[in-house]
Amino acid sequence: MSAPNDHQSRKAVVTGWGAVTPVGLTADDSWRSLLAGRSGIATIECVDASDLPTDIAGEVRGFDPENYLSRKQVRRMDPYAQYAFAATAEALQMAKLDIDEDMAPRVAVLIGSGYGPMNAIAEQVASLAAKGPRGVSPFAPVTGAIDSAAGEISLAFGAAGPTRAVSTACASGTDAIGEAARLIRYGVADVVIAGGAENILTRNEIAGSGNAKALSTRTDAPTEACRPFDEDRDGFVMSAGAGVMILESAQHAAARSAPVYAEVAGYAATSDAYHWTAPHPEGRGARAAMRGALADAGIDASEVDYVNAHGTSTVLNDRAELESVRAVLGDRATRIPISSTKSMTGHMIGAAGAVEAIVGALVINEGMIPPTVNCHRPIDDEINFVPLEAQAHEVDVVMSNSFGFGGHNAVLLLRRWPG
Structure with a gap:
């Protein structure tokens, strides 16, 4: 479902963003790393991975939650929520937005996550097994809830509008931003704190995804393991992080004379209704989502200047996505850059789409396209995957794709703001 196709109605614009990623603890640091082609993928340090199917991941390194939170908050918050909180604080500061009592009822929070507070849940399960019922924290029902990040943000910053979690696997962050734009376009909210967060670098999750043969096992060269659209790709690299946008x-x-950095012009979401992990072989849902986002924005395929691809580095996804992009954009696909920043960040699951939407807005404002590193043998010689090094391009319209397990598809169209 899309908003009425009346482009003189309320528009959703981006006034700030923040990020915590494997390549930087802020959006600016992450952006500089991406343009430099620096990978955040390395041997896992946060858990014992010696007997797991793979021992590489994109960890968030050097993050100190007490830079943003009190010790009491830190004790009750899973790392995924801590990352979301830090990204929100950065985004609000960039937007120069202070939520006062008059504004609060019109400020919403939507934070997406594929899995939510897995570390906190695991800790409470272990405590129950070791100490019995009295060992379970009274905060467990809050800490272990998938809406804990959204709730903590609402409490801390005084956002009194709708506060929700969004969970659609790898499309969660994109869906959160898209649904936030709808809240604004339909007049439900004036401001939405929207994005995604994830930290599932646990033995359980790495073992499960590894046993499903979804993860790269190129453990001898971690920074070269994630290679979207490369003939030698062998799976994705699991990562952690968060990305948050301020939409108004x-x-x-x-x-309030706020600078506007981009418009969230279009959004659509679909489901493949096909398979739990494999994309539809004809890209049915992905194509429908791309076409739906274009229609929602009133943008023709010929106007798209850059695609930030889902580009996970899995054999099936990369091929299916590329064929879908070609089907939707036609000849335009061979004339514009198409890159995957997951080649450096790894796959942040529910945070991925939110961080990649931020990248899209930065591309519009900076005129630089981050590269697809490790793309030495592209699967299609006609496509500019921005291999190995960043490229300068004038960009007005960005398409950002997210496709997740369970057949979830979500696509955003970001457009340069004329003001």
Whole structure:
């Protein structure tokens, strides 16, 4: 479902963003690393991975939650929620937004996550087994809930509008931003804190994904393991992180003279209804989501200037996505850059789409396209995958794709703001 196709109605614009990723503890640091082609993938340190199917991941390194949170908050918050909180604080600071009592009822929070507080749940299960019922924290029902990140953000910053979790596997962050834009376009909210967060670098999750043959096993060269659209790709690399955007109605941003960095012009979501892990062989849902986002934005395929691909480095996904992009964009696909920043960050699951939407907004503002590193033998010689090094391009419209397990598909269209 899309908003009425009336492009003179309320527009959803981006006034700030923040990120915590394997390549940087802020959005700016992450952006600089991406342009430099620096990978955040390395041997796992946060858990014992010596007997797991793979021992590489994109960890968030050097993050100190007490830079953002009190010790009491840190004790009750899973790392995924801590990352979301830090990204929100950065985004609000960039937007120069202080939520006062008059504004609060019109400020919403939507934080996506594929898995939520897996570390906190695992800790409470272990404590129950070791100490019995009295060993379980009274905060467990809160800490172990998938809406804990959204709730902590609402409590801390005073957002009194709708507060929700969004969970659609790898599409969660993209869906959160897309649904946030709808809240604004339908007049439900004036401001939405929206994004995604994830930290599932646990023995259980790595073992499960590894046993499903989804993860790269190129453990001898971690920084070269994630290689989207390369003939030698062998699976994705699991990562952690968060990305948060501040979306406002154009009227609300103008009333407070806030800088506008982009418009969330279009969004669509579909389901493959095909398989739990494999994409539809004809890309049915992915194509429908891309076409739906274009229609929602009132943008023709010929106007798309850059695609930030889902690009996970799995054999099936990369081929299916590329064929779908070609089907939707036609000849335009061979004339514009298409890159995957997961080649450096790894796959942040529910946070991935949110961070990649931020990358899309930065591309519009900076005129630089981050590379697809490790793409030495591209699967299609006609496509500019921005191999190995960043490229300069003038970009007005970005398509950002997210496709997840369970057949979830979500696509955003970001557009340069004329103001």
